[in-house]
Amino acid sequence: MSKTTQAPKALRGVGNFIDDRFHLAKMGEKNLRKVFPNHWSFMLGEIALYSFIILLVTGVFLTLWFKPSMVEVIYDGSYERLQGVPMSEAYASTLYIDFEVRGGFLVRQIHHWAALIFLAALVVHMLRVFFTGAFRKPREINWLIGVGIFSIAIVEGLFGYSLPDDLPSGMGVRILQGVILSLPLVGTYVSMFLFGGEFPGEDIITRLYMLHILLLPALLLALIVAHFMILWHQKHTQYPGLGHTNKTVVGTPMFPAFAVKAGGFFFFTFAVTAGLSAFVQINPIHLFGPFTPTSITSGLQPDWYMGFLEGSLRIFPNTLDFDIFGYAVPVAVLIPGLGVMGLLFGALGAWPFIEQWITGDKRAHNVADRPRNVPVRTGLGVAGITAYGVLWLAGSNDILSETFSINLYLTTYIFRVLVILGPIIAFIVTKRICLGLQRRDRETLEHGYESGVIQQLPSGEFIEVHRESSDETVEILSSKPTITSTALDETVDDKGVESPESRKGMGKLRRRLALWYTRDNVSVADVEAHSGHHLHHSHSTEEQDKEPAH
Amino acid sequence: MTDKTNNDNNEPDETPERVVGTPAAEEHTVAEAEAERSHEGPYKASETHQRPEEQQRRGEKIASLWFILAFLGGIGFLVSYFVYGPEEIADPRISQFSNALLGGTLTLSLFGIGAGMTVWARNVMPHYEVSSPYDELPSDEKEKSSFSAFFMRSADESGFTRRPLMRRTLIAAMLPLGIAPIILLRDTGPLPGDKLKVTPWADGRRMIVEGTHREIRPEDLAQDPYGMISALPLMHEDDYGENVHYPHGISLNDQAKSVILLIKMPTGEDGQVEWGEGMTEERRNWTHEGIIAYSKICTHVGCPAALYERTTHRILCPCHQSTFDAANAAEVVFGPAHRPLPQLPIGVDSEGYLVSTGDFSEAPGPTFWDYAKD
Numbered sequence: 001m002s003k004t005t006q007a008p009k010a011l012r013g014v015g016n017f018i019d020d021r022f023h024l025a026k027m028g029e030k031n032l033r034k035v036f037p038n039h040w041s042f043m044l045g046e047i048a049l050y051s052f053i054i055l056l057v058t059g060v061f062l063t064l065w066f067k068p069s070m071v072e073v074i075y076d077g078s079y080e081r082l083q084g085v086p087m088s089e090a091y092a093s094t095l096y097i098d099f100e101v102r103g104g105f106l107v108r109q110i111h112h113w114a115a116l117i118f119l120a121a122l123v124v125h126m127l128r129v130f131f132t133g134a135f136r137k138p139r140e141i142n143w144l145i146g147v148g149i150f151s152i153a154i155v156e157g158l159f160g161y162s163l164p165d166d167l168p169s170g171m172g173v174r175i176l177q178g179v180i181l182s183l184p185l186v187g188t189y190v191s192m193f194l195f196g197g198e199f200p201g202e203d204i205i206t207r208l209y210m211l212h213i214l215l216l217p218a219l220l221l222a223l224i225v226a227h228f229m230i231l232w233h234q235k236h237t238q239y240p241g242l243g244h245t246n247k248t249v250v251g252t253p254m255f256p257a258f259a260v261k262a263g264g265f266f267f268f269t270f271a272v273t274a275g276l277s278a279f280v281q282i283n284p285i286h287l288f289g290p291f292t293p294t295s296i297t298s299g300l301q302p303d304w305y306m307g308f309l310e311g312s313l314r315i316f317p318n319t320l321d322f323d324i325f326g327y328a329v330p331v332a333v334l335i336p337g338l339g340v341m342g343l344l345f346g347a348l349g350a351w352p353f354i355e356q357w358i359t360g361d362k363r364a365h366n367v368a369d370r371p372r373n374v375p376v377r378t379g380l381g382v383a384g385i386t387a388y389g390v391l392w393l394a395g396s397n398d399i400l401s402e403t404f405s406i407n408l409y410l411t412t413y414i415f416r417v418l419v420i421l422g423p424i425i426a427f428i429v430t431k432r433i434c435l436g437l438q439r440r441d442r443e444t445l446e447h448g449y450e451s452g453v454i455q456q457l458p459s460g461e462f463i464e465v466h467r468e469s470s471d472e473t474v475e476i477l478s479s480k481p482t483i484t485s486t487a488l489d490e491t492v493d494d495k496g497v498e499s500p501e502s503r504k505g506m507g508k509l510r511r512r513l514a515l516w517y518t519r520d521n522v523s524v525a526d527v528e529a530h531s532g533h534h535l536h537h538s539h540s541t542e543e544q545d546k547e548p549a550h
Numbered sequence: 551m552t553d554k555t556n557n558d559n560n561e562p563d564e565t566p567e568r569v570v571g572t573p574a575a576e577e578h579t580v581a582e583a584e585a586e587r588s589h590e591g592p593y594k595a596s597e598t599h600q601r602p603e604e605q606q607r608r609g610e611k612i613a614s615l616w617f618i619l620a621f622l623g624g625i626g627f628l629v630s631y632f633v634y635g636p637e638e639i640a641d642p643r644i645s646q647f648s649n650a651l652l653g654g655t656l657t658l659s660l661f662g663i664g665a666g667m668t669v670w671a672r673n674v675m676p677h678y679e680v681s682s683p684y685d686e687l688p689s690d691e692k693e694k695s696s697f698s699a700f701f702m703r704s705a706d707e708s709g710f711t712r713r714p715l716m717r718r719t720l721i722a723a724m725l726p727l728g729i730a731p732i733i734l735l736r737d738t739g740p741l742p743g744d745k746l747k748v749t750p751w752a753d754g755r756r757m758i759v760e761g762t763h764r765e766i767r768p769e770d771l772a773q774d775p776y777g778m779i780s781a782l783p784l785m786h787e788d789d790y791g792e793n794v795h796y797p798h799g800i801s802l803n804d805q806a807k808s809v810i811l812l813i814k815m816p817t818g819e820d821g822q823v824e825w826g827e828g829m830t831e832e833r834r835n836w837t838h839e840g841i842i843a844y845s846k847i848c849t850h851v852g853c854p855a856a857l858y859e860r861t862t863h864r865i866l867c868p869c870h871q872s873t874f875d876a877a878n879a880a881e882v883v884f885g886p887a888h889r890p891l892p893q894l895p896i897g898v899d900s901e902g903y904l905v906s907t908g909d910f911s912e913a914p915g916p917t918f919w920d921y922a923k924d
Contacts, residue, residue, distance in 0.1 A: 033592075033680075033682070034682075035680050035681070035682040072796065072797055072802075074797065077640075078637070078640030079640060079642070080640075086797030086798070098645070099639055099640045099642075099645055100636050100639070100640065101636070102631055102634070102635075102636060102639060102648070102652075103631060103652050105639075105645055105648075105649045106649050106652050106653050106656070109649070109653075110653075138687050171853060171869070174806075174851070174852045174853060175851045175852065175853065175869065177851075177852060177916070178850065178851025178852035178853075178915075178916035179851055181746075181852075181915075181916045181917070181918040182851075182916065182917065182918065183919070184919050185919055187918050187919055188742035188746060188918050188919065188920070189741070189742060191742075191918075192739040192740055192741065192742050192745075193735065193736075193738040193739040194738070194739070195739060196738060196739045197739050197740055197745070197803070198745055198746070198803045198806070198807070199803070199806050199852070199915075200802050200803065200806060201739075201803060203738075203739075233685075234684075234685075234687070235682075235684055235685070243681055246684065247683060247684055248681050248682070248683055248684065249681065249682055249683070249684055250679055250680070250681045251678075251679070251680065252678050252679075252680070253592075253593060253678055253680045256675060257671055257675050257676075257677075257678050260667050260670055260671045260675065261667070261668065261671045263667055264663070264664045264665070264666075264667030264668040264670075264671065265664065265668075266664070267660045267661070267663040267664030267667065268660075268661065268664035268665075268668075270660045270664075271657050271660035271661035271664055274653055274656045274657045274660055275653065275654075275657040275661075277649075277653050278649060278650050278652070278653020278654050278656070278657055279650060279653065279654070281646075286642070292802070292805065293802055293805050293806035293809070293847075293854070294760055294780065294782070294805050294806070294809040294846065294854055295760075295854060295856070296853055296854045296856050296868055296869070297868070298857065298868040299868070300868065300869060310870075313850075313851065313869075313870050313886060314870045314871060314885075314886065315886075316886055317886070318882065318885070318886050318887060318888040321888040321917075323922075326922050326923060327919050327920055327922075327923070328888075328889075328917050328918065328919060328920075328921055328922060329919075330850075330888055330916075330917045332850070332886040332887075332888060333850065333851055333886070333916070333917070336886075337851070364687060366684050397871075398868065398871065408871060409871075409884055412871065412884075412885075
C-alpha cells in the first residue's frame with residue numbers, strides 16, 4: 001500500500017486557486033476533521049435530508065409538464081378511459097405526465113413516496129431527539145427550527161397532494177375550506193381571499209402551486225440550512241460511552257469515513273424510494289377520476305401525515321358547538337381541524353423550556369440521555385405517540401369497521417374513550433418500564449451481567465454465574481445522571497423563613513412538578529461497579545450461607 | 551450510522567459465554583496492533599483501527615462488484631427508457647410495466663452505488679474513533695464585556711438612542727410600509743356578502759340528474775331502485791351570460807353549493823310517509839308526493855353526504871360519518887356535524903317536471919360564523 005502525502009498537481013492547482021480567493025486551508029481542514037458520533041438513530045435526520053433533496057430534484061422535473069390551471073377542458077389525451085370527460089387542466093396535465101411522458105409516472109411516484117418518507121423520517125428523527133433529551137441546552141433553538149420544519153412540511157405535503165385535482169385531492173381542499181369557514185368572524189373572509197371567491201373557484205390550484213413550489217420549499221430550505229449550520233457549529237450529541245463526555249465528542253471524522261458512509265446512505269435512501277415507486281403503486285390518480293364538488297367515494301384516506309387530523313375531525317363530538325348571539329361557533333371543526341395541530345406544535349415547541357423550568361437545569365448537555373433514565377419525559381413522549389396513534393387510527397375508522405366487521409358508530413365511541421385513556425395508561429406503563437430498566441441497570445452495574453452459565457455449588461444449590469461487564473458497559477451504566485431539580489433544594493433559609501418564591505402559586509406548582517418529575521428514580525451515585533455479592537459465587541462457597549436464595 | 555457494533559462481528563474464542571444483549575469484550579487482533587504501529591494516517595494511530603490487509607482486499611473486490619452491478623443497472627435504465635415509446639405507455643398495462651422496468655433498473659443502480667460505498671467504508675477504510683473537543687459555547691466575560699461596550703458606544707455615537715425625534719419618526723415611517731403587503735392582498739378575492747347563502751335555486755327552476763342533462767319527473771324517483779337521485783339545478787343560457795359555457799351547463803361553484811339529494815320516502819300501509827317530529831307543517835309543504843330534497847353538502851366540512859340507506863332513511867357522509875335522518879328534517883343522528891342538511895322546497899311545474907319553489911331553508915355547506923344571519 002503506497003502512502004500518498006503530496007496532492008496531485010491538478011488538485012493542488014484547484015486548491016490553490018480557491019485558497020487564493022477564500023483563504024480556506026485552515027477552515028477546510030477543521031471542517032473536514034469534524035467528528036460525527038456513531039449510532040444508528042443519528043441517520044434518521046439524514047433520511048429526512050436526503051428525501052428532501054429527492055423531492056427538490058423530482059419536483060423540478062414535474063414542473064416541466066404540470067399546468068396549475070383550473071380551466072375546465074374535455075380530456076382528449078392518450079389515456080382512453082377518461083377521454084371526453086370534463087376535467088381541470090391540472091388533472092389533464094397530470095395524466096399527461098403519467099401516460100405520455102416516459103418516466104413521468106415513475107418520477108411522480110418517487111416524488112410522492114419521497115414526501116411520505118420525508119415526513120416519516122422527520123417524525124421519527126424528532127422522537128429520537130425528544131426521547132434522548134438532545135433538545136436540551138444548547139440545542140433548544142435547533143429544536144424549535146425542527147418544529148418549524150415539521151409544521152411547514154405537513155402543509156407543504158397537503159398542498160402538493162391537492163395539486164393533481166383528482167377526486168380525493170379535491171376533497172382534501174374542500175375539507176380545508178370547511179375548516180377555514182369555521183373560524184369565528186374571519187372564516188368566510190379568509191376563505192374568499194384564499195380561493196378568490198367561492199369554493200372551488202378558479203384560482204386555488206394556481207395559488208397552492210405557487211406556495212408548494214416556491215414559498216414553502218424556500219422556507220423549508222432556509223430552515224434546513226439553518227438547522228445544519230447550527231448542528232455543524234454545535235457538533236452532534238453523542239450517547240454515553242468510554243471517553244464520551246460533555247466536553248469531548250468521539251466518532252467518525254467527516255473526511256474520509258463519514259463522507260463516504262453518508263454518501264452511500266443517500267444512495268440507499270434514493271434506492272428504497274425508487275424501489276417503492278417502481279413496484280408499489282401510490283396515488284393512482286387516473287383511477288380516482290377528476291374532482292367534482294358533488295361526488296365522493298367511500299373509504300377515502302388522506303396521506304398518512306394528515307391522518308391524525310382526519311381522525312380528530314371524525315371522532316370529535318358535536319356537543320360543544322355553540323351559538324353566540326346567533327353566530328355559530330362550530331367547535332367540532334375548530335378544535336380537531338386547527339386546535340389539535342396547534343396543541344401538537346405548541347407542546348413540542350414549549351417542552352424544552354417547560355422541562356428546563358421544572359428542573360432548573362441551565363447546564364449545556366452534549367451527552368444524550370438514555371430514555372429510561374428520564375422516565376417522566378419518556379412517559380410523556382409515549383403518551384403523545386399513543387394519542388397521535390389513536391387519532392391516526394380513528395382517521396381510518398370506516399376501513400377498520402369494514403375490515404373487522406365492527407359497527408361504524410361503535411368504532412367512534414371506542415376511539416373517543418381510547419384517545420383519553422390510552423395516553424394515561426401509556427404514561428404509567430412506560431414510566432414503570434423505565435424504572436424497572438433503571439433497577440436492572442443498577443443491578444448489572446453492581447453485580448455484573450448474567451452469563452447464562454448455571455453452576456452447581458458443593459451444597460447442591462444451583463446458581464447463575466454473573467460476570468463483570470465490559471468497561472464500556474460500566475461507563476454507560478455508571479454515568480447515569482441523577483435527576484434533580486433546583487425547585488427541590490432547601491427553600492427554607494437558616495433563619496427558618498421560607499423563600500418567597502416557593503410560597504407563591506407558580507413556585508408551588510413548580511415544586512410539585514419537580515417532585516413528580518424526579519420521584520422514584522434510581523440513583524447509581526452510591527454504587528461501586530461489580531461490588532455486588534453475586535460475582536463471588538463462583539469463587540467462594542462460604543458466602544452463600546448468608547444470602548437468601550435467588 | 552451503525553459502526554458501534556463493528557467490533558462484535560468476529561467473536562474471539564476466549565469469551566464463549568457471551569449472551570445476547572450483553573456487551574462484547576474488547577477485541578484487539580494482532581494484525582490490528584501491527585497496523586497501528588506502522589500508521590501514517592491523518593488521525594492518531596490509537597484512534598484509527600486499520601482493517602487487516604486481507605479484509606481490505608476482499609472489501610475492494612466486493613465493492614467493485616457492487617459498482618459494476620450499479621453500472622449495469624444504470625445502462626439498463628437508459629435502455630429501458632427507449633424500449634417503450636410515448637405512444638405505447640398510453641396503455642396503462644404497458645405504462646405500469648415500463649414504470650417497473652425504469653424504476654427497477656434505477657433502484658439497482660442506486661442500491662449498487664450505496665452498497666459499494668458502504669462496503670468501502672466498512673472494509674477498506676479504517677474504523678475511526680476520533681475524539682475532538684466540543685467548543686465552549688459561551689464567550690468568556692472579557693469578550694462579552696468588550697462586545698457589549700463596543701455595541702453600546704457605537705449605538706450611542708450613531709445618535710439612535712440619544713435623538714428620540716429621529717428614532718420615532720423613523721419607526722413611524724416604517725409602519726405604513728409594514729401594513730402595505732397585507733393591504734395588497736385585498737384583491738385576492740371578493741368579500742363574502744351573501745354568496746355563501748344564495749344559490750341558483752329559485753321558484754320554478756327545474757332540476758337535472760347530476761352528470762347528465764336529463765330533467766326529472768316524480769315518476770323517475772318512484773322507479774329508481776335506490777329511491778334517491780343526486781340532482782343539480784337546470785341552468786339557462788342567460789344565467790351566466792352569452793359567452794360562458796360550462797361542460798355540464800353549470801359552473802363548479804354553483805354545483806358545489808346547489809347539489810341536492812332527491813329522496814323518495816317509503817310510504818306506510820296507509821300510503822302516507824311517516825315523517826319525524828322535526829317535519830313541521832311548513833317543511834311537509836316543501837315536499838312533493840313523498841319526495842324530499844336536501845342539500846347534499848355536509849354541514850360539517852363540506853364533503854358530499856352521498857350515502858343513503860333506504861331502510862333506515864339515513865344519509866351518511868363518508869368523510870367523517872355525520873349521519874342525518876331523511877325522515878326527520880335531516881336532523882343529525884350521529885357524527886361531528888351540528889346542524890341539519892338544509893331542505894330545498896320542491897313541487898312540480900305545469901309540464902309535470904320537478905322544480906324548486908325557492909332557495910334552501912338555510913345556507914348550505916359547512917357551517918360558518920354568520921350562516922344563520924340574513
